[in-house]
Amino acid sequence: MAHQVRVPEAKVALSTASVYPENTAAAFEIAGRLGYDGVEVMVWTDPVSQDLDALRRLSDEHGVPVLAVHAPCLLVTQRVWSTDPWRKLTLARAAAERLGASTVVVHPPFRWQRSYVRDFVTGIHRLAEETDVRFAVENMYPWRYRDREMQAYAPGWDPTDEDFPHYTLDLSHTATARTDTLAMARRMGDRLGHVHIADGSGSGKDEHLVPGRGSQPCAELLEGLAAAGYTGHVVAEINTRRATSSAQREADLAEALAFTRLHLATPAGTPRGDSRP
Numbered sequence: 001m002a003h004q005v006r007v008p009e010a011k012v013a014l015s016t017a018s019v020y021p022e023n024t025a026a027a028f029e030i031a032g033r034l035g036y037d038g039v040e041v042m043v044w045t046d047p048v049s050q051d052l053d054a055l056r057r058l059s060d061e062h063g064v065p066v067l068a069v070h071a072p073c074l075l076v077t078q079r080v081w082s083t084d085p086w087r088k089l090t091l092a093r094a095a096a097e098r099l100g101a102s103t104v105v106v107h108p109p110f111r112w113q114r115s116y117v118r119d120f121v122t123g124i125h126r127l128a129e130e131t132d133v134r135f136a137v138e139n140m141y142p143w144r145y146r147d148r149e150m151q152a153y154a155p156g157w158d159p160t161d162e163d164f165p166h167y168t169l170d171l172s173h174t175a176t177a178r179t180d181t182l183a184m185a186r187r188m189g190d191r192l193g194h195v196h197i198a199d200g201s202g203s204g205k206d207e208h209l210v211p212g213r214g215s216q217p218c219a220e221l222l223e224g225l226a227a228a229g230y231t232g233h234v235v236a237e238i239n240t241r242r243a244t245s246s247a248q249r250e251a252d253l254a255e256a257l258a259f260t261r262l263h264l265a266t267p268a269g270t271p272r273g274d275s276r277p
Contacts, residue, residue, distance in 0.1 A: 011037035015237040040159035066099040073107035094128040138168035144204035160187040168194040175200025177216035208239035222263035
């Protein structure tokens with residue numbers, strides 16, 4: 001007798017960063033062709049990623065909804081949308097609301113953004129109270145160079161040290177931080193609203209490997225979330241810049257999708273509510 005499986009409620013999206021060095025428009029096309037449920041738009045130096053009208057046209061053209069917006073928090077995006085980090089988050093919220101996305105992903109501040117650091121926790125709560133869009137603060141990692149370690153983020157790279165309404169769990173970042181992924185997921189608890197599925201080997205680099213190719217408990221995390229009835233989004237955020245061809249890039253993106261869907265599908269008789277990692 002064949003076993004039945006429950007179709008997962010969590011949607012699987014493709015980060016537009018996953019197609020780099022191809023562009024945002026290519027990400028929509030690839031996500032639609034491979035069967036992703038939507039995209040997470042990484043707002044960065046690609047002008048299309050900053051243009052809400054262009055993003056709406058791409059979403060409509062390819063039938064691929066925007067499920068999340070990643071605010072421009074990277075070193076290379078310090079001047080994208082604004083140099084004021086609160087202005088960036090306000091614009092990210094407006095983008096999410098206009099595009100129909102449920103989540104804005106945000107990194108903790110850099111330590112040198114002192115006024116932003118000082119107000120970050122209370123400011124995230126304030127933004128969360130003003131909208132139905134979830135501001136999900138992402139776990140990061142210490143920066144390492146040879147034998148040196150630098151704490152680049154404040155209040156810290158581990159957002160569970162603070163009280164945020166929602167969290168993003170990134171498994172490449174847990175690998176780089178050399179922290180216990182499942183323990184972090186447990187600390188996030190019901191406020192874990194967003195997952196960046198990727199893998200890593202525990203090196204000092206933020207690798208964003210295809211899930212299953214590193215040392216992280218990607219399958220275990222997904223299976224636990226599925227059994228617990230997780231309804232947030234799972235976003236494939238992998239690094240394909242070393243792909244030797246578009247075909248190889250798409251094969252990696254297809255493998256990431258297949259891995260995620262496989263481990264989010266749970267046996268129909270699996271109880272809910274007590275199996276979160």
